[in-house]
Amino acid sequence: MKKILLRLAKNAKESSRALANLSTEKKNEALKKMAVELLAQRDAILVANAKDMQSAKRAKLSDALMGRLYLDEKRLEAMSRSLREIAALKDPVGETLREWDRPNGLKIRKVRVPIGVILIIYESRPNVTSDCAGLCLKSGNSVILRGGSESARSNRAIIEVFSRALESAGISKGTVVNVPTTDRKAVDLLLKMDSEINLVIPRGGEGLIREVSEKSRIPVIKHYKGVCHVYVDEEADLAIAEKVVYNAKVQKPGVCNAVEALLVHRSVAAAFLPKAAQCLIDAGVELRCSAQALKILRQDSRFRENPKVKKAVSGDWGKEFLDLILAVRVVDDLESAVEHIGRFGSQHSDAIITRSQKAAETFTRRVDSSVVFVNTSTRFNDGGEFGMGAEMGISTDKIHARGPMGLEELTSYKYIVVGEGQIRE
Amino acid sequence: MKKILLRLAKNAKESSRALANLSTEKKNEALKKMAVELLAQRDAILVANAKDMQSAKRAKLSDALMGRLYLDEKRLEAMSRSLREIAALKDPVGETLREWDRPNGLKIRKVRVPIGVILIIYESRPNVTSDCAGLCLKSGNSVILRGGSESARSNRAIIEVFSRALESAGISKGTVVNVPTTDRKAVDLLLKMDSEINLVIPRGGEGLIREVSEKSRIPVIKHYKGVCHVYVDEEADLAIAEKVVYNAKVQKPGVCNAVEALLVHRSVAAAFLPKAAQCLIDAGVELRCSAQALKILRQDSRFRENPKVKKAVSGDWGKEFLDLILAVRVVDDLESAVEHIGRFGSQHSDAIITRSQKAAETFTRRVDSSVVFVNTSTRFNDGGEFGMGAEMGISTDKIHARGPMGLEELTSYKYIVVGEGQIRE
Numbered sequence: 001m002k003k004i005l006l007r008l009a010k011n012a013k014e015s016s017r018a019l020a021n022l023s024t025e026k027k028n029e030a031l032k033k034m035a036v037e038l039l040a041q042r043d044a045i046l047v048a049n050a051k052d053m054q055s056a057k058r059a060k061l062s063d064a065l066m067g068r069l070y071l072d073e074k075r076l077e078a079m080s081r082s083l084r085e086i087a088a089l090k091d092p093v094g095e096t097l098r099e100w101d102r103p104n105g106l107k108i109r110k111v112r113v114p115i116g117v118i119l120i121i122y123e124s125r126p127n128v129t130s131d132c133a134g135l136c137l138k139s140g141n142s143v144i145l146r147g148g149s150e151s152a153r154s155n156r157a158i159i160e161v162f163s164r165a166l167e168s169a170g171i172s173k174g175t176v177v178n179v180p181t182t183d184r185k186a187v188d189l190l191l192k193m194d195s196e197i198n199l200v201i202p203r204g205g206e207g208l209i210r211e212v213s214e215k216s217r218i219p220v221i222k223h224y225k226g227v228c229h230v231y232v233d234e235e236a237d238l239a240i241a242e243k244v245v246y247n248a249k250v251q252k253p254g255v256c257n258a259v260e261a262l263l264v265h266r267s268v269a270a271a272f273l274p275k276a277a278q279c280l281i282d283a284g285v286e287l288r289c290s291a292q293a294l295k296i297l298r299q300d301s302r303f304r305e306n307p308k309v310k311k312a313v314s315g316d317w318g319k320e321f322l323d324l325i326l327a328v329r330v331v332d333d334l335e336s337a338v339e340h341i342g343r344f345g346s347q348h349s350d351a352i353i354t355r356s357q358k359a360a361e362t363f364t365r366r367v368d369s370s371v372v373f374v375n376t377s378t379r380f381n382d383g384g385e386f387g388m389g390a391e392m393g394i395s396t397d398k399i400h401a402r403g404p405m406g407l408e409e410l411t412s413y414k415y416i417v418v419g420e421g422q423i424r425e
Numbered sequence: 426m427k428k429i430l431l432r433l434a435k436n437a438k439e440s441s442r443a444l445a446n447l448s449t450e451k452k453n454e455a456l457k458k459m460a461v462e463l464l465a466q467r468d469a470i471l472v473a474n475a476k477d478m479q480s481a482k483r484a485k486l487s488d489a490l491m492g493r494l495y496l497d498e499k500r501l502e503a504m505s506r507s508l509r510e511i512a513a514l515k516d517p518v519g520e521t522l523r524e525w526d527r528p529n530g531l532k533i534r535k536v537r538v539p540i541g542v543i544l545i546i547y548e549s550r551p552n553v554t555s556d557c558a559g560l561c562l563k564s565g566n567s568v569i570l571r572g573g574s575e576s577a578r579s580n581r582a583i584i585e586v587f588s589r590a591l592e593s594a595g596i597s598k599g600t601v602v603n604v605p606t607t608d609r610k611a612v613d614l615l616l617k618m619d620s621e622i623n624l625v626i627p628r629g630g631e632g633l634i635r636e637v638s639e640k641s642r643i644p645v646i647k648h649y650k651g652v653c654h655v656y657v658d659e660e661a662d663l664a665i666a667e668k669v670v671y672n673a674k675v676q677k678p679g680v681c682n683a684v685e686a687l688l689v690h691r692s693v694a695a696a697f698l699p700k701a702a703q704c705l706i707d708a709g710v711e712l713r714c715s716a717q718a719l720k721i722l723r724q725d726s727r728f729r730e731n732p733k734v735k736k737a738v739s740g741d742w743g744k745e746f747l748d749l750i751l752a753v754r755v756v757d758d759l760e761s762a763v764e765h766i767g768r769f770g771s772q773h774s775d776a777i778i779t780r781s782q783k784a785a786e787t788f789t790r791r792v793d794s795s796v797v798f799v800n801t802s803t804r805f806n807d808g809g810e811f812g813m814g815a816e817m818g819i820s821t822d823k824i825h826a827r828g829p830m831g832l833e834e835l836t837s838y839k840y841i842v843v844g845e846g847q848i849r850e
Contacts, residue, residue, distance in 0.1 A: 179520060213642050371839065379849040386527075399624060399644040400824045415797070421801065422800070
C-alpha cells in the first residue's frame with residue numbers, strides 16, 4: 001500500500017508543478033468541463049451513491065449522516081453550479097501582494113503562488129469532494145481527497161468523472177486524486193509524506209482532527225469544533241438579541257457556527273430571559289441554565305414545570321451540542337462574559353449584542369475568535385456569506401488561515417527580487 | 426518536570442492575553458528598558474557567558490560555534506541597539522488588513538492580532554535570545570525560549586535581566602521565559618502542549634528540525650537548510666554573473682542564503698567558467714565540477730593540476746556545504762536549470778543572471794523558492810535587507826510565512842463583523 005500511495009503523492013507533486021503555471025483560462029476550461037461531465041455522467045454517480053446509501057443503511061447510519069451522504073439530480077446540479085461559480089471567481093495565483101524598492105535599487109515583489117499538494121480528510125459528503133476539487137484546481141494546487149468511508153463509491157465515481165474531464169482539458173489526472181482505499185492506515189502513511197504533500201486539512205470530528213494533528217509531519221490546518229457564544233450586554237437592544245439568539249441556535253443547529261451558550265448581563269436578565277426562552281422553547285430548544293438563570297425563569301409560571309428548562313451541569317459549559325440545546329448563564333458584567341468565553345469557547349465565532357460602542361470595542365478586542373460579531377448572528381461565519389465564493393471550511397487555527405478558507409487561503413507566496421548586479425557588502 | 430513546564434506554558438498563555446491588548450507605547454517602553462538593562466547588567470551576563478565559553482572549550486566546540494556563543498561589550502551593545510530598533514518599528518497589532526461591506530449591510534473588517542505563545546528552539550547564540558524576545562514582545566506574543574545547551578548560562582542571565590525590565594514596565598514576566606532545563610525531554614514535553622502553545626519555530630540543524638516536526642502537535646514553521654543556486658543564462662551579463670556568484674559564495678559561506686551550486690548555460694560556459702573559477706579559487710573556494718565543466722576548466726592550464734578543481738560526486742548536488750565549496754554544472758538550457766533546481770534545491774533562494782526579460786520571467790515563474798533573484802545575490806534573502814528590521818529567520822515552509830520572518834509574520838488575524846440585527850435566512 002505504501003508504494004501505491006507514494007506513487008500517487010509523487011504524481012500529485014509532479015502534476016502540481018505544471019498546474020502552478022497553468023493559465024487562468026485553462027483552469028476555468030477544466031472546471032467547466034468538470035461541471036458539464038458531472039451532469040452528463042449522472043447515472044454512474046447516482047448508481048454508486050445508491051450503493052453507498054444501501055451500505056450506510058445496513059450500518060445503521062443516523063438520518064443526519066445519511067442526509068449528507070445522499071445525492072440526487074438536484075444535488076448534482078448544485079455541485080455542478082458550484083464548479084461553474086468557482087470558474088467565475090478571480091484567480092488568486094500570480095497576484096502581486098506588495099511591491100517595494102530598496103535603497104540599493106533592488107525591486108522586491110511579493111507574489112501569490114499555489115501551496116502545492118493538499119491532502120483533505122473529510123466527512124462522508126460527496127458534495128465536499130466536488131467543492132474541494134474545484135477550489136484546489138482554481139488555486140493551482142493538486143489535491144488528494146480522502147472522504148469518509150461511507151461515501152467511497154460516490155467519491156470514486158465523481159473523481160473518475162473529473163479525471164476524464166481534466167484529461168480532455170489537457171491537465172494531468174494526477175491533479176485531483178482519490179485515496180484508493182478506505183483503510184485508515186492509508187491516512188497514517190500519507191501523513192508521513194512531507195516531501196510530497198504540503199498541507200493537510202482535516203475536517204469533521206474532534207477525535208479525527210486530534211489524531212491527524214498528532215500523527216502528521218505535514219503542516220495541518222484544523223477545522224475544529226465551534227463552541228460559539230452570544231453575549232447579551234446590559235445595553236443590548238433586546239429585540240435584536242432575541243432575533244440573533246434564535247437565528248444562531250435554531251436556523252441550523254448541527255453546524256459549527258451555531259451558538260451553544262447564551263450569556264446574559266444580570267441587569268437585563270429578568271427582562272430578556274423569559275421572552276427569549278419562550279421563543280426558543282417553542283422551536284424545540286432545551287435550555288440548560290445556570291442557577292441564576294434558572295431562578296429567573298422559574299419565577300415565570302410558564303417555565304416552572306417546563307421539561308425544556310433544566311439546570312446546567314458543569315460539562316455543559318464549553319460543550320458543542322450541535323443540537324437544539326443551549327446553555328444559558330447570567331453574568332455579572334462584560335468582563336465576566338469575556339472571561340467565560342476565553343475559558344470555555346473554542347475561538348470560533350462569538351457575538352455581543354449591545355448599543356454601546358465602548359462595550360462592542362472591548363468585546364471585539366478582548367475576545368480572540370476567528371470571527372467576533374456585533375449585533376448579528378454567529379451563523380455568518382461562512383465563506384459564502386463573506387463573499388469568498390465556495391469555502392474549504394472554517395479554520396480554527398491561528399497559523400496561515402483563520403476563519404473561512406476560500407481560494408486565497410489555499411495559496412502561499414514567494415518574493416521576486418530584481419537587481420542590476422547588486423551584491424551584499 | 427512536566428508539571429513545571431506546564432505551569433510555565435500556562436503562565437505564558439495567561440500573559441499573552443494581557444499582552445495582546447497592551448498599547449504600543451507600553452510595549453516600546455518595555456523594549457527600551459530591556460535595551461538599557463542589558464547594558465546596565467553587562468557584568469552578570471558576561472560572567473555567565475565566560476562560564477559557557479569555558480564549558481564549550483572543554484567540550485571542544487568548533488571555533489565557528491564558539492564564535493557564535495561568545496559575548497563581549499560590543500556584542501551586548503549590538504543586542505541592545507537591536508532592541509531599540511525593534512521599539513522603533515511599526516506595531517503590526519491592530520492593523521486593518523482589509524475591510525468591506527456585504528449586500529446585507531454587514532461590515533467586515535480583517536484585523537491583525539498576535540498569534541499567542543511561541544516556542545523558539547534555536548542554536549547556542551545569545552544574540553538570538555535577545556532578538557527573538559524583542560520581536561515576540563513587539564508583535565504581542567509570549568515567547569518560550571529554548572536556546573542550545575552550550576548557551577544555557579548566558580540565556581538565563583539575559584532572560585533574568587529581561588524579566589526585571591518587564592516587571593518594572595508593568596508587564597508579566599511570564600511573557601518572556603526560558604526553558605529552565607537543558608534536558609532534551611523538556612522539548613518533547615513542550616511539543617505536546619498544544620492547548621497552551623500556538624506555534625513552534627525551530628532553527629538550526631536539519632536533524633533537530635526534522636525531529637521537532639515529527640514530534641510536535643503544535644504548528645511548526647521550519648527554518649530549514651538553504652541549497653541555493655545561481656544560474657548563468659546564455660544571455661547573462663558575465664561581469665554581473667561573476668560578481669554575484671563571488672558574493673553569494675564568498676561573502677559569508679556558512680549561512681543558509683549562500684550559494685551552493687552554480688549552473689552555467691553551455692553557450693557561455695567556455696567564456697565564463699575559467700574567469701569565475703579563477704577569482705573563486707583565489708578566495709579559497711573548492712569547485713566540484715560536472716564532467717563538462719571539468720572539461721572546460723582543464724583546457725585551461727591554470728586549472729589542469731589545481732587541487733581546488735575536482736570532479737563532483739553525485740552527493741554534491743543538493744548538498745548544503747556551508748563552506749568554501751561550490752558545485753558547478755554546465756546545463757543545456759534554461760529548462761534544464763529549472764529542472765535541476767526543482768530536483769536538488771531546497772526552495773530557499775535561487776538566482777538567474779540574464780539580460781533577457783523572457784528568461785527572467787520564465788525562471789521566476791517556474792522556480793518555486795521563497796525568494797527568486799534576477800541579476801543579484803542570493804545573500805539578499807534576509808529580513809534586514811528586505812527592510813523588515815530584525816528577523817526571526819528564514820522560513821522554508823509554504824504555510825503561514827515564507828522567506829524572511831519579521832514582525833508581521835509573527836501575527837495572525839481575526840475578523841470583526843458589525844451588523845444591526847442581521848440574521849441568516
